[in-house]
Amino acid sequence: VPKKPAASRSYHHGDLRQALLDAGLWILRVEGPQSLSLRAVARRAGVSQTAPYRHFADRRALVAAIAQDGFSRMGDAMQRAAQGGETPRLALKNVARAYVDFAHEYPAEYRVMFGPEVSDKDGLDDLRATGGAVLGFVTAAIDGLQRGGLIGPGDPARIAVATWAMLHGLVMLSLDGQTANVGASRDELVEEATRIMMFGMAPR
Amino acid sequence: VPKKPAASRSYHHGDLRQALLDAGLWILRVEGPQSLSLRAVARRAGVSQTAPYRHFADRRALVAAIAQDGFSRMGDAMQRAAQGGETPRLALKNVARAYVDFAHEYPAEYRVMFGPEVSDKDGLDDLRATGGAVLGFVTAAIDGLQRGGLIGPGDPARIAVATWAMLHGLVMLSLDGQTANVGASRDELVEEATRIMMFGMAPR
DNA sequence: ACCTGAACACCGTTCAAGT
C-alpha cells in the first residue's frame, strides 16, 4: 500500500515513471545490464508490459533516463568532494577520488552512462546537457586552479577534457579488469595518474 | 563459388568460422551493434540459425572473437606506427595517433572491444591475453623511453596504465561526442593530452 | 563432423480496446 499523499498519486501505482526508474536501477544492479528490458522493468513495477510506453518513448529513453540520473548523482558526489578540500590541489584530488569511487560503487550505472546504447545523443537533449555539465564542472575546477597559480596557462576547456579523459580511461580499464596485472591498487593508480597529470613524465 | 584450396574447405561453406566473423564485422560496421545477433550473422553467412553453435559456444563467444580480432589489428597498427618514428618521443606520439585513429576508423569494433558484453573476461582467456598484450606493448615503449632518458623514473607498468587510460578516455569521450563543444579538433586534443602527459599541468 | 528444422522462452513495439 503506497504511503504517498494522494496529490502525488496521479494513478494507482503512484509515480509510475519513478517506479519504473527504480525498478530499472534495481535490475541493473542486481541482475546486470543484459536483464534490463522494458518488460522486466514493467513486471517488477507490477504493471502490464505496455504501461512503460506511457512514460518512455522506447527502451532507449528508459536507458537514457537511468544514465541521466547517474550523471546527476555523480555530479553531486563530485560537488561534495570539492567542498571538502583544504587547498585547491587537495580539492582536485578529492574530486578525482570521488569520481573513481562513484564508478566503482555503481559500475553498472557508470557503464550505462557511457555505454553504446546512449552514445548517440540525437534526441537525448537532456542527457547531453547533464553529461556536458560534468565537463563544465571539471573546467570550472581547472579554471580555479589556474587563477590560484597552481597549474599553468592554457585553454581550461582542453585541459579539462584531458583530465576527464584520464579519469574516465582509468575507471574503464579498471572496471574491465585490465589493470589487474600491474600490481598496484586502485588508489595507487589514481595517485600515479595524478602525479603524471601534475608534473609530467619528462625528467625534471 | 569459393576459390580456396580444397584442404581449407572443411565443409561446404569454406571456413565457416571465418565467414561468420566476417559477417559479424559487416553487420557491426554497416547496421550497428544492436543488429549483431547470432541469427543475423548466420543469415548473412547463408547457413541455418543453429550452425554458428558448431563454432561459437554462445553469442558472447562470437562477440569476444570479434573483439579479439580488433585488439589484434589495433596492435598491428601500433607496431607499424612505432617503427616509423625517427626519435623515441616521435615514435610514442605516432603510436598515440595510431591508437586514436584506429578507434575513429572502426568505432563499432572499438566499442565492442571495451564494451560490457566482454568486460567480464571469465572464460575468455584468449581475449584477456590479447587485451593484455596492448598494455604490454605500451609498457615496453615506456621502458624504452626511460632507458633513453626521455622520461623519468618510475614503475613502467604504472606509467603505461596511465598512458593507456589517457588514450582510451580521450577516444571514448570523443566517440561519445562529449568533446564536441570545446572547440578543438581531435588532433589538437591528442596534442594537448600528450603535452600534459610529458610536462604536466603544474607551472614550471 | 557438420548442418538443419522445430520448439521454447524471451524481447521491443504496435494496435484496438477498456476505465
Added chain:
DNA sequence: ACCTGAACACCGTTCAAGT
C-alpha cells in the same frame, strides 16, 4: 489520461534428426 491483452516480428538456445 492511463492502463491492458493480443498480436507481430524478432532473439538466444536446446534438442532430435539428417548426411
